[in-house]
Amino acid sequence: MYKGLAIVFGFLFIGEGISELLHLPIPGNVIGMILLTLALISKLIDISDVEREAEFFIKNMSVMFIPPGVGVITYWGLIKAQLVPIFVALVVSFALTLVLTAKFVEMLSGGEK
Amino acid sequence: MNSLGIFITIGAFYLFSKIYEKRKAFYLNPVLLSIITIALFLHITEIKYETYMESAQILSFLLGPAVVSLAIPLYKQREIIKAYSKQIFFGIIFGGVLAILSAFYVAKMLGGTPEVLLSIAPKSITTAIAIGVSEKIGGIPPLTAVLVILTGILGNAVGIEILNISKVKDKVARGLAMGVTSHGLGTARIILDDELSGAVSGLAMALNGIFTSLILPYLIKFLK
Numbered sequence: 320m321y322k323g324l325a326i327v328f329g330f331l332f333i334g335e336g337i338s339e340l341l342h343l344p345i346p347g348n349v350i351g352m353i354l355l356t357l358a359l360i361s362k363l364i365d366i367s368d369v370e371r372e373a374e375f376f377i378k379n380m381s382v383m384f385i386p387p388g389v390g391v392i393t394y395w396g397l398i399k400a401q402l403v404p405i406f407v408a409l410v411v412s413f414a415l416t417l418v419l420t421a422k423f424v425e426m427l428s429g430g431e432k
Numbered sequence: 433m434n435s436l437g438i439f440i441t442i443g444a445f446y447l448f449s450k451i452y453e454k455r456k457a458f459y460l461n462p463v464l465l466s467i468i469t470i471a472l473f474l475h476i477t478e479i480k481y482e483t484y485m486e487s488a489q490i491l492s493f494l495l496g497p498a499v500v501s502l503a504i505p506l507y508k509q510r511e512i513i514k515a516y517s518k519q520i521f522f523g524i525i526f527g528g529v530l531a532i533l534s535a536f537y538v539a540k541m542l543g544g545t546p547e548v549l550l551s552i553a554p555k556s557i558t559t560a561i562a563i564g565v566s567e568k569i570g571g572i573p574p575l576t577a578v579l580v581i582l583t584g585i586l587g588n589a590v591g592i593e594i595l596n597i598s599k600v601k602d603k604v605a606r607g608l609a610m611g612v613t614s615h616g617l618g619t620a621r622i623i624l625d626d627e628l629s630g631a632v633s634g635l636a637m638a639l640n641g642i643f644t645s646l647i648l649p650y651l652i653k654f655l656k
Contacts, residue, residue, distance in 0.1 A: 327501055334500065344568045344649030345568070345645050345646060348495070348500055349499060349561055352501075352502050352503045352506075356507055359504075373503070373504040376500075377501050377502065377504070377505070382445045384492075384560070385444070386484075386488040387573055387574050389474070389488070390574030391471065391574045391575055397547075401543075404540075404541075404543055404544035405539065405548060405552065407538060407539075408534075408539035408552055412538060412552075413586050413587070414594060415530065416530050416531040418609075420530065421598060421608075423523065423526050424608050425601075428519055428602045428604055
């Protein structure tokens with residue numbers, strides 16, 4: 320168990336270090352994910368050493384969104400004033416992205432046949 | 433009283449998950465209901481968000497290792513990436529950029545303030561990554577978190593119907609569009625529809641998370 324945790328937290332630490340030292344606007348955890356994927360592909364790390372621990376984190380990710388989400392209460396005034404742009408943009412962008420991306424990819428698939 | 437935050441968070445999530453297990457309706461999303469309930473509770477009891485976060489932040493800290501862990505499903509599904517490399521590569525670029533630009537410009541046209549525009553731009557990527565991206569580009573991470581979850585719920589609720597009305601039949605196209613647009617919650621729905629669509633959707637979610645976090649900080653410089 321501790322081997323898997325050490326790998327996950329190790330890559331998180333490296334990712335954060337790279338993000339901070341190089342002043343990158345990319346979150347450290349994303350850099351950690353990319354590096355771990357590369358380490359798995361290049362067989363530097365064996366998937367069985369980290370699989371169980373990683374799947375535990377992923378399976379329980381939902382509950383981790385709650386505390387940052389609750390933070391909306393501190394922005395309640397702003398959200399109330401911006402309700403229209405926020406929700407219209409959300410719905411329009413959702414529908415537009417879903418339909419046009421699907422049509423675009425279907426066109427790409429069709430071209431292959 | 434220090435453990436109040438973590439107790440009500442886990443307690444609320446446990447309760448709403450139980451309800452969701454019984455009646456799998458999209459509007460019973462346990463994360464969203466927990467957020468609303470806890471926010472109302474803090475508001476009524478006049479407990480400060482900072483007091484709540486004293487212990488609840490342990491949970492949000494775990495988003496860091498959770499994002500790193502997404503490398504595992506990504507690695508496991510590398511065969512699908514190889515099989516549909518063209519659709520996935522161009523589809524992610526197209527959908528990822530479209531999701532950002534459409535949200536940003538519609539909100540801007542309707543009078544959205546700069547911090548709102550930055551908070552809504554990453555709304556289509558998985559919550560864990562979106563929170564970090566929002567923070568990095570100067571958005572409001574809690575607002576981003578809620579908008580991401582709402583986008584996911586939309587996909588979960590009506591995504592399949594919209595794809596059917598649009599007459600998209602290609603399974604790869606359906607899965608990719610769903611994953612790019614509505615991340616994990618959309619994936620959870622389309623996987624019930626078709627296994628290949630579900631796998632492509634999960635992949636598209638992870639790859640769009642990476643793609644958006646790489647380009648958005650540079651893209652917003654041109655948008656402002």
